[in-house]
Amino acid sequence: MKRKLAYSGIGFILIFALAFSAYKLMNARDYQLFGPITSRVETQEKVVALTFDDGPTDKTGSILSLLEDYEVKATFFLIGQDIEEHPEEAKKIVEAGHQIGNHTYSHKRMVLKSPSFIKNEIEKTDALIANIGYQETPVVRPPYGKKLIGFPYYLNKHQRETITWNLEPDTFFTKTEDKINYVKENIQPGSIILLHPMYDQTDNELQTIEGILQSLTDEGYTFVTIDNLFKFKAS
């Protein structure tokens, strides 16, 4: 009886440990089971990448004109179904010379999904991105940064880069000023900053972007796309 209890105790601990590891793996920003994943590029140069998730939406124009004011190129991780809804906005991003990333078609968690579901989410969005005139192979970012087995397996098989981030002001703060200060305090050369201006109905996120552009420029940083950030990688 005692032994039985001990075994079930061990079983419980094992299941808990497995579930915990899977959870950590799903959310890891710089580790996955297959293929390369990047949350920051190792460099001494003062370069940084601004990345915007989701959309495009009708907010696109104001984001683009802000970037133009600072003569900055950024990376936009677009959602397939949002491109279908706002193809003209998506084209504007390409025409302005920014980098485009694939953020899946439906923005569902890419965890415990079938291989055919994952393939469809990526390839359908690739086709939409090609349709708006973007000619490179898009880098990929899983929705909510979540992935487990099938998603990295597919990307690795097709030699695609997974890009996450090392600075996420929106996760920790709501006030513009706090977000800007957090980025300023935690910035390192080669950082990748994640922001969400597309569904923001106030102009707070735009102000956050402007604050980050201004304060990091003052610190001597240059903003580049993800592709260009890799060119600064220390060998």
Ligand SMILES: [Zn+2]
């Ligand atoms: Zn997203």
